[in-house]
Amino acid sequence: MKALVAVKRVVDANVKVRVKPDNSGVDLTNVKMSINPFCEIAVEEAVRLKEKGTVSEIVVVSIGPKEAQEQIRSAMALGADRGILVEADDSQLGALEIAKILKGVADAEQPQLILLGKQAIDDDSNQVGQMLGALLGAGQGTFASEVKVDGDKVQVTREIDGGLQTVELTLPAIITTDLRLNEPRYAALPNIMKARKKPLDAKSPADYGVNPATKLKTVKVEAPAERKAGVQVKSVDELVEKLKNEAKVI
Amino acid sequence: MSILVIAEHDNKALNGATLNVVAAAQKIGGDITVLVAGSGAQAVADQAAKVAGVSKVLLADDAAYANQLAENVAKLVASIGAGYSHILAASTTTGKNILPRAAALLDVSMITDIIAVDSANTFKRPIYAGNAIATVQSGEAIVAATVRGTAFDAVAAEGGSAAVEALASQGDAGISKFISEEIVKSERPELTAARIVVSGGRGVGSGENYHTVLDPLADKLGAAQGASRAAVDAGFVPNDMQVGQTGKIVAPDLYIAVGISGAIQHLAGMKDSKVIVAINKDEEAPINAVADYWLVGDLNTVVPELVSKI
Numbered sequence: 046m047k048a049l050v051a052v053k054r055v056v057d058a059n060v061k062v063r064v065k066p067d068n069s070g071v072d073l074t075n076v077k078m079s080i081n082p083f084c085e086i087a088v089e090e091a092v093r094l095k096e097k098g099t100v101s102e103i104v105v106v107s108i109g110p111k112e113a114q115e116q117i118r119s120a121m122a123l124g125a126d127r128g129i130l131v132e133a134d135d136s137q138l139g140a141l142e143i144a145k146i147l148k149g150v151a152d153a154e155q156p157q158l159i160l161l162g163k164q165a166i167d168d169d170s171n172q173v174g175q176m177l178g179a180l181l182g183a184g185q186g187t188f189a190s191e192v193k194v195d196g197d198k199v200q201v202t203r204e205i206d207g208g209l210q211t212v213e214l215t216l217p218a219i220i221t222t223d224l225r226l227n228e229p230r231y232a233a234l235p236n237i238m239k240a241r242k243k244p245l246d247a248k249s250p251a252d253y254g255v256n257p258a259t260k261l262k263t264v265k266v267e268a269p270a271e272r273k274a275g276v277q278v279k280s281v282d283e284l285v286e287k288l289k290n291e292a293k294v295i
Numbered sequence: 296m297s298i299l300v301i302a303e304h305d306n307k308a309l310n311g312a313t314l315n316v317v318a319a320a321q322k323i324g325g326d327i328t329v330l331v332a333g334s335g336a337q338a339v340a341d342q343a344a345k346v347a348g349v350s351k352v353l354l355a356d357d358a359a360y361a362n363q364l365a366e367n368v369a370k371l372v373a374s375i376g377a378g379y380s381h382i383l384a385a386s387t388t389t390g391k392n393i394l395p396r397a398a399a400l401l402d403v404s405m406i407t408d409i410i411a412v413d414s415a416n417t418f419k420r421p422i423y424a425g426n427a428i429a430t431v432q433s434g435e436a437i438v439a440a441t442v443r444g445t446a447f448d449a450v451a452a453e454g455g456s457a458a459v460e461a462l463a464s465q466g467d468a469g470i471s472k473f474i475s476e477e478i479v480k481s482e483r484p485e486l487t488a489a490r491i492v493v494s495g496g497r498g499v500g501s502g503e504n505y506h507t508v509l510d511p512l513a514d515k516l517g518a519a520q521g522a523s524r525a526a527v528d529a530g531f532v533p534n535d536m537q538v539g540q541t542g543k544i545v546a547p548d549l550y551i552a553v554g555i556s557g558a559i560q561h562l563a564g565m566k567d568s569k570v571i572v573a574i575n576k577d578e579e580a581p582i583n584a585v586a587d588y589w590l591v592g593d594l595n596t597v598v599p600e601l602v603s604k605i
Contacts, residue, residue, distance in 0.1 A: 071422075071427050140404065206389070206535060208478040215471070225534055263432075267428050275586045292570045
C-alpha cells in the first residue's frame with residue numbers, strides 16, 4: 046500500500062526564538078530550520094512499515110516556501126521514495142487550508158495510510174491531521190504511540206490524558222504521531238546522496254483548487270511576561286523558611 | 296452570542312476541565328449550552344445542568360459516544376454547530392482530538408489553546424512552546440477554540456439550574472472502533488488541577504529512585520506528581536505524567552522541579568506556575584532562570600531533608 050507523509054519546515058527545536066520589536070511575528074532570519082520533530086517520527090514510522098513489507102511506496106509532501114525542499118530531501122534520505130512540494134507562503138496558511146491542500150494530494154495519490162506529526166512546534170496547533178480526517182471522511186488515530194496494520198484495518202494505541210487507548214480504524218486512515226512512537230534514525234551519507242536523485246514534484250495550492258488565505262488574522266505577537274528573577278537558597282532550612290513565610294505556599 | 300461547550304466526561308462524572316471552559320465562555324458572553332455526548336451519561340448531564348452560568352444541556356446518549364471517538368462525536372457536533380457563534384472544548388487530549396475534526400466538517404478554522412479572551416472574536420494563545428503570545432482574530436462565522444484550563448478559573452460546579460434536553464444521535468460513522476484502554480490509577484490529585492506539583496527529571500536516576508525520593512515529598516505536600524520528557528523516555532514513570540509543550544500544561548501554586556535541567560519544551564508546560572522551586576546539582580541549569588528559589592545540591596540528600604523539615 047501507499048503511504049503519504051506530511052512534513053513541515055520549522056525553526057529548530059533547540060532555538061529559543063525572539064519576538065520582533067514591531068510585534069509582527071517571531072524573528073526567523075538566520076535561525077536554524079529543521080524538519081518538525083513530530084514529522085520526522087511520521088517519516089520513520091512509514092519507513093519501518095516499508096521495511097516490514099506493509100507499505101510499498103512512501104510519498105512525502107510539504108507545504109511551504111521553496112526552502113522546504115531541504116526537509117523533503119531529508120525525508121527521502123531517511124527512506125521516502127518521492128516528494129511533492131506545494132509552494133505557498135506559510136504565514137498565509139492556516140491548518141484548515143493545509144488540510145484542504147493535503148486532501149487534494151490524497152485524492153490524487155490515493156494513499157491507504159496518511160501519517161502526520163501530532164503538532165508543529167512553531168504554531169503548536171495540533172489540528173491538521175484531525176481536519177484532514179474530516180475532509181476525507183477517514184478515521185483518525187491521533188497522538189499515536191503504536192501502529193499495527195492488519196489487512197484493511199489499523200490498530201493505533203493513542204496517548205490520552207489518563208494513560209493509553211487503543212482504537213481500530215478502517216483503511217484509508219490518518220495517523221498523527223506522538224513522541225513515543227519511535228526513535229527516528231539518522232540519514233547515512235550514501236542515502237543523502239541518493240535522495241538528491243529522487244523525484245520531487247512542484248505544485249501550488251491552486252493546483253488543488255485551494256485558496257490559501259486563512260480567516261484567522263494574527264493581530265500581534267508579543268513576548269510572554271518575564272518572570273521576576275529568583276534567588277538561590279543555600280540550605281533546605283532557608284528554602285522551607287522562604288516557602289512558608291515569603292511565598293506562603295506551604 | 297450562543298456558545299456550545301463540549302463536555303469532557305467518562306460517562307459517570309463531569310471532568311473539572313469543563314468548568315474552566317465554561318469560565319472562558321462567560322468571558323465571551325452569551326447563552327451557554329453544554330453538549331454531553333456519551334453512553335448512559337444522564338448523571339453527567341445532571342451535573343452539567345447544575346454548573347453556574349449554563350443555560351441549557353444537550354444530552355446525546357448512544358453507544359456510539361461511549362468512548363468519545365472523534366469520528367462519531369465530531370459528526371454530532373457538526374450537525375448542530377451551525378446554530379452557534381462559538382464552539383469550545385477543553386485543551387485536553389479529548390478536546391484536541393474532536394474539535395478540529397468538527398471545525399473542518401463545518402468548514403471553519405480553529406484556534407488552539409486560548410489563554411485569554413480579548414473580545415468575542417479575538418483571543419490570545421501561546422506559540423513556539425510558549426516563547427511568544429499571539430493575538431488572533433477570527434473572521435469565521437463560527438469561532439471554534441480549545442481552552443487552556445489553567446488560564447481560566449473554574450466556575451462553580453453548583454448553583455445553576457439548566458434544563459436537560461435529549462439530542463438525537465447521529466449514529467456510528469463506522470470507520471473506527473474502540474478496542475481497549477489502560478488508565479493509570481493514582482490516589483494523588485489530578486496533575487493539571489493540583490495546587491502543588493512535584494516533578495522529577497533525568498537527574499532522579501531511575502524509576503525506583505523517583506518513587507523513593509519523590510513519593511514522600513508528594514505525600515507530605517498532598518501534591519500531584521509530574522515528570523520531564525527525559526524521565527518518561529527513560530521509563531521512570533508513565534507518559535501521562537509528562538509536563539511540557541507536548542505533555543500536560545500545569546500552573547499550580549507551587550511547582551517543585553527535582554533533577555530537571557529545564558529544556559524549552561519542559562518550561563512550556565510549567566512556567567506559569569505561581570512559585571517555582573528548582574533542586575538541581577547543576578548551578579548552570581536553565582531551570583534556575585525561571586525558578587523563584589533554587590537550591591544546588593544532591594537531590595538524594597536534599598529532598599529527604601526537605602521532607603523532614605516541612
